[in-house]
Amino acid sequence: MDLVLNVVLRRAVETLLVLLVLSVLVFLLTSLAPGDPAEEILRRGGIQPTAGSVAALRAELGLDLPLPVRYVQWLSDVVRGDLGLSYVDRSPVTAEIVSRLPATLRLAGAAALVAAGLALLASLRPRGLGGRVVTAVTVVVASVPPYIVGVLMISVVAVGLRALPTGGDTAAGAVVLPALTLGLAGAATLTRLLRADLAQALALPFVRLAAAKGLSPRRAVTVHALRVAAPNAIMAGGAALADLVAGAVVVETLFSWPGVGQLAISAIRQRDLPVVQAYVLVIGAATVLLLALADLCVAVADPRVRRP
Amino acid sequence: MRRRAAVVVPAMLLGMVLSGCGDTAEGGQDADRLTLAAPRDLVAGPQDPYFTHQTLRVWEPLVSVDDKLRPVPALATAWESGDGGRRWTFTLREGVRFSDGTALNAEAVVASVRRFLRIAPRQSAFFSLDAGMEAAYGQLDEVRADGGRVTFVLRRPVADLPGRLAGFYSMVQSPKAFAASGDFAANPVGTGPYTLARWVKGQQAELAANPHYYGTPPAYKKIVVKVIPDANARVAALRAGEVDGLIDKGALLSGQVAAVAADSRFRVVRSPSALTHYLTFNGSREPFSDPRLREAAELAIDRRTIAGKLLAGTAKPGAAFLSPVFGDLSDPGIAAAYDPAKARALVSAAGRPASPVTILISSAETGQFPYTDVAEVLRAAFEQAGLPAKVTVAEATKAVMEAGDYDVFLSAYSVPNGDADYLFRRFLRSDAPWNVERRLGYRNKEFDTLVDQASTETDPARRRELYRQLQRLLAADRPMIPIAYQDNPVVTITGVGGVVQNAAYVVDLGKLTPSG
Numbered sequence: 105m106d107l108v109l110n111v112v113l114r115r116a117v118e119t120l121l122v123l124l125v126l127s128v129l130v131f132l133l134t135s136l137a138p139g140d141p142a143e144e145i146l147r148r149g150g151i152q153p154t155a156g157s158v159a160a161l162r163a164e165l166g167l168d169l170p171l172p173v174r175y176v177q178w179l180s181d182v183v184r185g186d187l188g189l190s191y192v193d194r195s196p197v198t199a200e201i202v203s204r205l206p207a208t209l210r211l212a213g214a215a216a217l218v219a220a221g222l223a224l225l226a227s228l229r230p231r232g233l234g235g236r237v238v239t240a241v242t243v244v245v246a247s248v249p250p251y252i253v254g255v256l257m258i259s260v261v262a263v264g265l266r267a268l269p270t271g272g273d274t275a276a277g278a279v280v281l282p283a284l285t286l287g288l289a290g291a292a293t294l295t296r297l298l299r300a301d302l303a304q305a306l307a308l309p310f311v312r313l314a315a316a317k318g319l320s321p322r323r324a325v326t327v328h329a330l331r332v333a334a335p336n337a338i339m340a341g342g343a344a345l346a347d348l349v350a351g352a353v354v355v356e357t358l359f360s361w362p363g364v365g366q367l368a369i370s371a372i373r374q375r376d377l378p379v380v381q382a383y384v385l386v387i388g389a390a391t392v393l394l395l396a397l398a399d400l401c402v403a404v405a406d407p408r409v410r411r412p
Numbered sequence: 413m414r415r416r417a418a419v420v421v422p423a424m425l426l427g428m429v430l431s432g433c434g435d436t437a438e439g440g441q442d443a444d445r446l447t448l449a450a451p452r453d454l455v456a457g458p459q460d461p462y463f464t465h466q467t468l469r470v471w472e473p474l475v476s477v478d479d480k481l482r483p484v485p486a487l488a489t490a491w492e493s494g495d496g497g498r499r500w501t502f503t504l505r506e507g508v509r510f511s512d513g514t515a516l517n518a519e520a521v522v523a524s525v526r527r528f529l530r531i532a533p534r535q536s537a538f539f540s541l542d543a544g545m546e547a548a549y550g551q552l553d554e555v556r557a558d559g560g561r562v563t564f565v566l567r568r569p570v571a572d573l574p575g576r577l578a579g580f581y582s583m584v585q586s587p588k589a590f591a592a593s594g595d596f597a598a599n600p601v602g603t604g605p606y607t608l609a610r611w612v613k614g615q616q617a618e619l620a621a622n623p624h625y626y627g628t629p630p631a632y633k634k635i636v637v638k639v640i641p642d643a644n645a646r647v648a649a650l651r652a653g654e655v656d657g658l659i660d661k662g663a664l665l666s667g668q669v670a671a672v673a674a675d676s677r678f679r680v681v682r683s684p685s686a687l688t689h690y691l692t693f694n695g696s697r698e699p700f701s702d703p704r705l706r707e708a709a710e711l712a713i714d715r716r717t718i719a720g721k722l723l724a725g726t727a728k729p730g731a732a733f734l735s736p737v738f739g740d741l742s743d744p745g746i747a748a749a750y751d752p753a754k755a756r757a758l759v760s761a762a763g764r765p766a767s768p769v770t771i772l773i774s775s776a777e778t779g780q781f782p783y784t785d786v787a788e789v790l791r792a793a794f795e796q797a798g799l800p801a802k803v804t805v806a807e808a809t810k811a812v813m814e815a816g817d818y819d820v821f822l823s824a825y826s827v828p829n830g831d832a833d834y835l836f837r838r839f840l841r842s843d844a845p846w847n848v849e850r851r852l853g854y855r856n857k858e859f860d861t862l863v864d865q866a867s868t869e870t871d872p873a874r875r876r877e878l879y880r881q882l883q884r885l886l887a888a889d890r891p892m893i894p895i896a897y898q899d900n901p902v903v904t905i906t907g908v909g910g911v912v913q914n915a916a917y918v919v920d921l922g923k924l925t926p927s928g
Contacts, residue, residue, distance in 0.1 A: 139808030146533070146540040151839045152846055157533035157542035192537055194459040200613075258648045270648045271640060272615070360640045362615050370452075370614070370641060373776070 188378035208363030218287025223294035249302035271360035301333035342398025346391035444633035450660035456537035458596035471602030474582035480739035483574035496568030509777030511786030518557030531594040605922035699765040708758035712797035730894030759798035768800035769819035854891035
């Protein structure tokens with residue numbers, strides 16, 4: 105297990121460095137974006153603000169300080185878990201993100217179930233009817249933008265059949281349409297990877313031997329073949345999950361799903377930079393951590409990776 | 413295993429789908445409950461100067477506006493000016509109680525105004541406390557309660573103080589609603605027909621009838637206003653019967669109106685708003701520093717097509733600088749001609765510009781209005797008149813304009829209240845920030861003098877004549893031209909009646925009733 109520990113340590117240092125670079129990028133991208141946030145904030149309802157108000161607000165928000173000073177202040181707050189105050193309603197951003205994360209995780213989790221379930225189905229029985237249908241549907245869906253898929257689902261299932269709510273997260277079954285919209289897109293990539301690897305693994309001599317030995321096909325697949333086929337799929341799964349969390353931006357807005365993605369879109373529209381920064385930082389950090397976690401899972405599952 | 417997986421996975425998916433069936437009637441109308449949807453959250457929270465939007469009718473202002481932007485009584489039943497417009501006295505409605513049961517008095521009104529003055533400038537999700545505040549209270553010397561009435565003493569005469577106070581800037585809430593910091597202590601405490609019963613930020617607001625309301629109790633005991641930011645999802649929720657209506661600015665996109673109006677289940681109410689699409693010329697550089705070419709550009713534009721086709725009939729062709737919602741302040745004598753032949757003649761007389769003119773639009777506005785299409789039509793019209801043109805879509809239009817890197821800018825503007833002076837003073841006076849910073853290059857001493865005269869003229873007839881004179885000047889000088897006056901269509905199911913929307917997109921929720 106020393107080797108595993110080694111992998112963990114190395115990954116931890118790498119992850120920290122990546123997070124630091126991420127924080128610089130997030131800060132620069134949002135701070136150097138064109139336009140004066142103070143003016144945009146004050147210009148609600150199409151009203152031109154006065155120069156005095158803009159100057160006062162710039163000072164209040166600390167926008168008149170030099171960029172490096174602002175970055176250090178911002179980072180030291182972030183490290184302490186304080187993501188600042190919203191420019192629009194002056195409420196704490198950390199609390200807002202924390203209160204909305206569960207909804208996003210619920211949606212991403214449901215979408216991951218859909219994607220993983222479909223990928224398994226299509227990979228285990230690639231030539232069966234189910235497998236073929238899943239492959240065809242996911243490829244079609246993956247090649248259409250999620251927004252269009254979502255609008256179609258709403259108009260057919262929610263408006264036409266009235267089988268499910270059009271949006272929100274309060275009504276029963278509300279998660280189904282957004283989860284399908286997100287999950288179907290993710291399923292296509294996952295299916296292709298898992299199916300190819302599984303086919304290869306099933307053809308390996310030791311798996312054939314296991315079958316020849318009289319091992320049940322189920323054991324042959326789950327204990328032997330899936331373990332060999334897993335690493336690529338785990339990595340892809342980590343990346344796909346990160347995609348789901350990030351892709352939730354479009355789907356959450358369309359389905360009025362109260363997660364962080366919807367928050368990000370409304371913050372971008374209103375130039376609420378602290379919220380945009382927090383969103384990019386949190387999602388970026390989540391992606392980095394997910395990929396690191398996937399790496400670890402692979403290290404545990406696949407002894408070859410542990411070798412220095 | 414194989415067979416089982418083939419059964420289990422689809423069964424799981426099917427189960428997920430079926431679990432949602434037959435349980436979607438959480439919205440929908442019953443006798444005293446109504447569910448509406450809006451594109452944004454109409455509650456902004458305790459750190460906002462107002463907490464809720466005026467349309468929710470939780471609080472009321474001293475003065476409101478009607479569909480002609482005329483000041484009409486709300487908590488003030490009457491007002492009079494004295495000392496040549498330097499003193500304004502408002503008489504309060506009698507028998508009004510806040511939702512906590514305490515009585516409305518002049519001291520509460522004064523406290524609300526003083527709070528605004530204390531916390532300004534302050535951003536808001538609705539109307540920031542800055543330029544509009546300055547229009548309302550910029551000349552204020554003192555506000556005092558005097559024998560049950562409220563008196564504003566001004567440093568200089570203001571002819572239309574009630575109009576400038578109308579709406580958000582004269583919001584009255586109980587002094588107990590505010591903490592020492594000026595933020596709200598807890599929930600809003602107003603005098604309107606509804607109270608804010610529950611609020612889930614970014615999702616929905618639940619209003620309950622205010623038991624202390626002085627007027628006729630509202631027909632619906634409870635109103636839920638959901639937030640549905642996506643325009644297609646909003647209409648889908650209406651079609652699916654989850655909501656009974658769509659309200660607020662931009663409730664329906666112009667492209668959606670015809671289809672929704674054609675559906676017999678729904679009733680679309682189109683009422684004019686103060687929002688006007690303007691074309692701003694960069695008069696500080698060639699080619700539009702030449703008035704002949706500004707005239708050519710205006711003559712080349714077919715406003716009827718833009719309003720009728722591109723804005724799908726949700727707007728009317730623009731002519732006078734002030735839209736018809738300003739009532740008799742708007743000059744009906746100004747007509748906008750469409751004359752491509754004359755435009756061509758003007759361009760050849762003035763000389764065809766060597767490089768294309770830049771038509772600038774903001775990416776922030778393309779989501780709400782079909783500005784990309786409008787800009788393309790403008791480009792084609794300019795080119796036919798002999799002015800080569802190109803379209804630029806920018807995120808930060810302010811920076812582009814301040815750099816002078818544009819020739820015309822298409823954008824929509826509104827007024828915070830019934831204040832006509834605002835548009836002239838803030839946009840086009842020689843020292844107006846819009847004019848100076850955005851390089852309009854418009855300098856006209858006569859115009860400046862007229863703006864100042866009009867804002868202090870207390871005689872309605874003379875004031876109207878001054879504003880009409882201003883509009884005739886602008887029609888001749890063309891620093892900025894109105895392309896179209898925008899309506900704000902809202903929709904309810906036919907079972908809901910009493911939908912009235914004023915020019916500031918405020919639908920009076922207290923007046924909604926079940927109807928046949």
